[in-house]
Amino acid sequence: MKNIVLICAAGMSTSLLVTKMEKAAEAKGDDAKIAAYSIAEVNDVVKDADVVLLGPQVRYQEKTVKDAVAGRIPVDVIDMLAYGKMDGETVYAQALKLLEENK
Template sequence: MKVLLVCAGGMSTSIVMKKMRDYAKTNGINDFEVKATGVGNFRDVVDAYDVVLLGPQISYRLDEISGVAGKSKPVGVIAPADYAIGNCQAIFQQIEGMLSGK
């Protein structure tokens, strides 16, 4: 699974990205790749990812980013509390739900 994290500048999602990598490694999630990028650059890389997650600070751009990502690629917003503390268990559950269409 390839996950693209998008925030205003890519800085705060870099922290979440590192935590997600550590969580995946610790929990034996081998087929996992994650990248953090700013909203200004996401168009250049979005096609290479399976799921797009937005930081809560840019949740107002959900419709725009969903339109660019296309109907076949799920796009969601990480819950503010999960984002703030890097709750990777909840974030991975969100990703699994998005991929399964729930």
């Protein structure tokens, strides 16, 4: 099972995106756990994550998150256009690409 963590300012703005990403994973037949959390929860939630995606509004926290994962897993910022459109398929594809590149 893929464990994809989304990080945003309060963990709320990405909830619609999570739902759309879950639908994209289901359409591919993938077993994925996708959840959104606030930046304050990073240290607790990255322990079991396979990939972390940051909402564009917290892109300034990228170094903090990368430090928290210590190179163990990929961290990237969600494309602003895909985020704005709540394009779950594109963001899910971004997560899969990161996972594939970091095998």
